[in-house]
Amino acid sequence: MSDTKQIKCARCKVTLEGPTDAKGQDVFACPICGNADNLENIHRELANYMQEHAATSLQNSMRKSFANNKFIKYKPGIIHKRTYRFMVDLDF
């Protein structure tokens, strides 16, 4: 993931500001609330964020496809919801 333009502050939903050719230790910050971290930590958090997002949308589509099935009851597992400081726009 090298496109840093998409990283947003999860609270303010605005794109983070940082250097254009950013490396792991370069800090990105929210221009509104000052929420900031270095790229390495942000990427780690975004990986968790995307994993959770993918798991949630998989459960939703499973639930939909089993909704009218009398023989299979789909029991979704528990996805631990975390509060994220950073986010990206995802289209799953």
Ligand SMILES: [Zn+2]
């Ligand atoms: Zn913010």
